[in-house]
Amino acid sequence: MSSLTYDLTLAGLSVGSAAALTGIGLIVTYRSTGVLNFAHGAIAMVCAYALRQCVVEWGWPLWLGATVTLLVLAPGLGVVLERFVFRPLSVLGSDPAQTLVASIGVFVLLVGGAALLWGQGARDDAPELVPDEPWGQLAVVLVLAAGVAAVVRWTRFGRELRAVVDDRRLAVLGGIDADRVAAAGWAFGSFTAGLTGVLLAPYVRLDPYGLPLLVMEVVAVAVAARMRSLPVAVVVALGIGVAQSQLTRLHPSGWGEPLLQAATTNLFVVALLVAALVLPGVGARDALPRTATARVPTPPGVWIVAGVLFLLPLGLAGRDLHTSVQVPALAVILLSLVVVTGRGGQISLGQAAYAGLGALFMALLAAGRFPGLPALPELAALAVAVVLVAPLGLLTGWPAIGRRGLALALATFAIGVGVSRFVFAQPYATAGLSLGRPAGFDGDRAYYVLELVLLAVALLATHALRRGRTGRALAAMRDHEAGAQAAGVRVPSLKLGAFVAGAALAALGGGMLGMGLRAFDAAAYDPVRGLLWFAAVVVLGADSTLGALAAAALLVGLDAGTRGGVAAALIGVLAILVGRFPGGPYEALRTVADRLRPRRTPALTPTGVRARGLLRPAEPREPRRAPVPVGATATGATAGGAPGTGGRPPASPVPRTPPTPSAPLLTARRLHARYGGFTALDGVDLDLSPGRITAVVGPNGAGKSTLFHCLAGTLRPARGTVRLGGRDITALPAHARTRLGIARTFQQLAVFPSLTVAENVRVGAEQGRVTDRGAVERTLRLLGLDGPVRALPAAGLPTGTLRRVELARVLAGGPRVLLLDEPAAGLDTAEVAALARVLKALAADGTALLVVEHDLDLVAGLADVVHVMNAGRIVASGPPGRVLDALGTGAGR
Numbered sequence: 001m002s003s004l005t006y007d008l009t010l011a012g013l014s015v016g017s018a019a020a021l022t023g024i025g026l027i028v029t030y031r032s033t034g035v036l037n038f039a040h041g042a043i044a045m046v047c048a049y050a051l052r053q054c055v056v057e058w059g060w061p062l063w064l065g066a067t068v069t070l071l072v073l074a075p076g077l078g079v080v081l082e083r084f085v086f087r088p089l090s091v092l093g094s095d096p097a098q099t100l101v102a103s104i105g106v107f108v109l110l111v112g113g114a115a116l117l118w119g120q121g122a123r124d125d126a127p128e129l130v131p132d133e134p135w136g137q138l139a140v141v142l143v144l145a146a147g148v149a150a151v152v153r154w155t156r157f158g159r160e161l162r163a164v165v166d167d168r169r170l171a172v173l174g175g176i177d178a179d180r181v182a183a184a185g186w187a188f189g190s191f192t193a194g195l196t197g198v199l200l201a202p203y204v205r206l207d208p209y210g211l212p213l214l215v216m217e218v219v220a221v222a223v224a225a226r227m228r229s230l231p232v233a234v235v236v237a238l239g240i241g242v243a244q245s246q247l248t249r250l251h252p253s254g255w256g257e258p259l260l261q262a263a264t265t266n267l268f269v270v271a272l273l274v275a276a277l278v279l280p281g282v283g284a285r286d287a288l289p290r291t292a293t294a295r296v297p298t299p300p301g302v303w304i305v306a307g308v309l310f311l312l313p314l315g316l317a318g319r320d321l322h323t324s325v326q327v328p329a330l331a332v333i334l335l336s337l338v339v340v341t342g343r344g345g346q347i348s349l350g351q352a353a354y355a356g357l358g359a360l361f362m363a364l365l366a367a368g369r370f371p372g373l374p375a376l377p378e379l380a381a382l383a384v385a386v387v388l389v390a391p392l393g394l395l396t397g398w399p400a401i402g403r404r405g406l407a408l409a410l411a412t413f414a415i416g417v418g419v420s421r422f423v424f425a426q427p428y429a430t431a432g433l434s435l436g437r438p439a440g441f442d443g444d445r446a447y448y449v450l451e452l453v454l455l456a457v458a459l460l461a462t463h464a465l466r467r468g469r470t471g472r473a474l475a476a477m478r479d480h481e482a483g484a485q486a487a488g489v490r491v492p493s494l495k496l497g498a499f500v501a502g503a504a505l506a507a508l509g510g511g512m513l514g515m516g517l518r519a520f521d522a523a524a525y526d527p528v529r530g531l532l533w534f535a536a537v538v539v540l541g542a543d544s545t546l547g548a549l550a551a552a553a554l555l556v557g558l559d560a561g562t563r564g565g566v567a568a569a570l571i572g573v574l575a576i577l578v579g580r581f582p583g584g585p586y587e588a589l590r591t592v593a594d595r596l597r598p599r600r601t602p603a604l605t606p607t608g609v610r611a612r613g614l615l616r617p618a619e620p621r622e623p624r625r626a627p628v629p630v631g632a633t634a635t636g637a638t639a640g641g642a643p644g645t646g647g648r649p650p651a652s653p654v655p656r657t658p659p660t661p662s663a664p665l666l667t668a669r670r671l672h673a674r675y676g677g678f679t680a681l682d683g684v685d686l687d688l689s690p691g692r693i694t695a696v697v698g699p700n701g702a703g704k705s706t707l708f709h710c711l712a713g714t715l716r717p718a719r720g721t722v723r724l725g726g727r728d729i730t731a732l733p734a735h736a737r738t739r740l741g742i743a744r745t746f747q748q749l750a751v752f753p754s755l756t757v758a759e760n761v762r763v764g765a766e767q768g769r770v771t772d773r774g775a776v777e778r779t780l781r782l783l784g785l786d787g788p789v790r791a792l793p794a795a796g797l798p799t800g801t802l803r804r805v806e807l808a809r810v811l812a813g814g815p816r817v818l819l820l821d822e823p824a825a826g827l828d829t830a831e832v833a834a835l836a837r838v839l840k841a842l843a844a845d846g847t848a849l850l851v852v853e854h855d856l857d858l859v860a861g862l863a864d865v866v867h868v869m870n871a872g873r874i875v876a877s878g879p880p881g882r883v884l885d886a887l888g889t890g891a892g893r
C-alpha cells in the first residue's frame, strides 16, 4: 500500500470514527425513547465548548476537564433533557412529531445559549483529547459499539430496553420502569455526543453554528442502519470516512470539476441526501403536531396594531433603521412556512435553501451572470428569481408525497444542507457577488417602504392560499390526510403546490433580505437558520400570518438589541414548551388569562369554546332531538314526498332517478391482497348494486377491512379487478375514485378538527363531482347539523355528532357508491337507529351501499344482502335472515 493511500485511509478512519460515534448515540437514543435527537450536534458543540472552558479558560488539567465534561456534563444534560423535556411529552401521550419540534427546540436553545455564553466567533484552541491518529478513536468506537451490543443482548437492562422499544405501554404494564430506560438511553446518547464534540473540535471550526451542523450531517449513518443496527452504522461511517478521504486524490477537470470536488469533500452530505430521499423513511407515520397548528381567529384590532408597529421603523434612522430592514424580508420568508407547515401541515426544515437561492439567483440575474439571460434591473431580477426558484419547491415537495413527520423532516433538512454545501458554500456559485437595491430605493427608509409593499403582496398571496377552496383543502390535508383524500382532495398535487408556493415566497423574502444586506451572505441562509425559522413559526402559531410577522420582529429585534443568541434561546425554550400547551401559545395565554378570571358560562362561539379549552359544550346546547331528521324528511320512498318539495330536504344532496337495482354498479372480481407473505384476501367477488345495502361481516382478521381498502383505493390488490359501471378502476387512487362517485367513511373518525362543521361538509362538496352550491346546506339540514353547531370547529364535538359530520361531508359530494367502515362504532342506541334511517333513505334514493359492521343487529335490520367472510374468503352470502341465522347469532330473527 502506498504511503499516501495509507495516510488517507488513516485520516478517513479518524473522520469515520467520529461519525460512527454520532451514529451509535443517535441509534441508542432513538431505540430507547423513539426520539431522533436533532439536538445531538448541539450537545456535542456544548461539550466541546465546556472542555475548552475548563482547560483553556480555567486552566484545569485535561483529564479533569474531560472527566467532568464527558462523565458529568454530557450524561447530565441527557438526563435533564429526558426528565424535563421529553418525559413530560411522553406522559402527555403527545404525537411523535411533537418530540421532533421539542428536539429542534433543544437544538436552537443550545445553539443560542452557546452564542450568548461564548460569543458567535469561531475558536481554534480547543484542547486535543486524543492524539491526531485514528487508532485511539477507532478503539473507542469499537469498544463502545461492542459494549452497547453486549448490554442490549445479554443483560436484564438490555431485555427491558428491547421490551420498551417494542411496546412501551405493554412494557410498563409488565412492571418495567420505562422512564429509567429512557433516561439511560438519553444519558448514553449525550455521552457519545459529548465525545464526538471533544474529538472533533480541535480539527474543525468550533463555533455555535458550524459544529452542530457538521455533526448532524452524519445522521445518514444512523438512517442507513435503519435506526437499529450498530454494526451497520459503524461500517457505513468508517466506509464513508475512508472513501471521502481517498476521493481527495481525484482532481477532475472540465465543467463538472467544482461540483465533483464539492461532492467528494462532502460525501456525508451526499450520503444524507441518499439516506433521506432514497431509502425508505424512518418514522414515516408521524404527522406534524396538530395542536401546534390550530387556527385561532385574529381580532381585527390586532392587525391595526401590527400595521402601526410595522410602520414605526420609518421614524427610525441610522443603525436601527438599517436593522429594521431585515424584518419585512424575514417576515416574507416565514410566511412561506405558514403556507407549507401551518396550513398544509408539511414539515419543512429546508426553507432557508429557497430563501438563499432567491437571493443568489437575483444577484446572478442582476449581474448578468445567469446563463442565457441579460443583466436585469433589480426588481425584474427579483421577479425572475422567484419564478425560477418556485419549481425548485418540488425538491422538497416530491419527498413530501410519500413521507411524513420525521422522514419528511430529514428529507427537507437534507435538501437544505445539500443546497448550502453544494451551492452557497461554493466559490464557483457565489464568488464576487454583490446585490444592489432598485433605483430610487437605495436609502434604508425608501427601501423599507418598498419592502412593506412587497410584504403586503406576500400577505395577500398567503391569505389567498389559506382561504377558500384551496385553504380548506390544505387544512383538510393537514388535519387528516386519508380523510382529505377520501373527500376527493388531490393530496399529492396539493402538497407539490404548497411546496412550490412556499419556495416562491421564501425566494421573494430571501431576495429582499439580500438587497437589505446589499450582499449575498451565505451565512444568512444557513441550514441552522432553517431550523430556527421553523421552530419560530411553529411556536408562534404555525397557521397564523400574524405569528409569522411577530416571529420576524422578535428574531431580528432581539438579536439586534441584545447579545446574539437571545432570540434563538427564547425560541428554543418556547419550542420545548409548545407540546405542553395543546393549541399553541395563544391558547396557553388564553388559558392562563382564563384561570385568572372568575368563572362564567361560556358563550356559544368558537372563540368562547376554544378559549376555555372546553370543546364539548356543543352537545347540551344543541336542541335535543333525534340526531337525524331523516325519518320524516326522506325521499318519496320513505316519506311519500317528492325530493325538495313541501319544505322537505331531499335525502341526497343531488337529486337523481334511482337506476335499476339489479345492475351492479361497483364490482370486484377475484380480489387477492397480501401483506408480505400473508394472504389477506383470497379471490373475493363482490357486487354492489344501486338501491341496495350490502353488508360484510366476519370474525376479526377475516379480511373485511382489506376488502374495504381495495374498493376505496387505499390498497392496491395483488390480483383481481375493481370496476365502477364497467370502467376498470383497480389502479385509480382514492381521491380519483371519490371524484367518480365512490365515497367512504372511516372506522376511526375522519373529520378535520380545525375546520368548522360547515367547512368540513363544504370540503366534501367542492372536491367531488358536485358543483351544486345548495348541496352543503341540504346535507347539513339532512343530518341535523344546520343549527348553531354548524359554526363550531369539529375539534372536541361528541362522537355521535362527528359521525354525522363525516357522513354529511361524504354525502355532500353526491356519491353513487357509499362505503361505510363500522359506521355504528361509538354511537348510542338512539344514534344507531337514526343512522339506520339515513342509510335506508340513501339506498331508497338509489345509492349503492356497503357496510362493514360488527353490530349484527344493525346488519339484520339494515342489509338487503349479507356476505360472511373468513380467512380472506366470502364463505356465505344471502339475505340477512338466512345468513345470520345460519351463523347462529340470533340477529337475523
Ligand SMILES: Nc1ncnc2c1ncn2[C@@H]1O[C@H](COP(=O)(O)OP(=O)(O)OP(=O)(O)O)[C@@H](O)[C@H]1O
Binding pocket: 675, 678, 680, 698, 699, 700, 701, 702, 703, 704, 705, 706, 707
Ligand atoms: N398492514 C398490515 N400488515 C400486515 N398484516 C395485516 C395488515 N393489515 C391487516 N393485516 C392482517 O390481514 C388480516 C386481515 O385483516 P383485516 O383488517 O382486513 O381483517 P378484518 O376482518 O377487518 O378484522 P377486524 O374486524 O379486526 O378489523 C389479519 O390477519 C390482519 O392481521
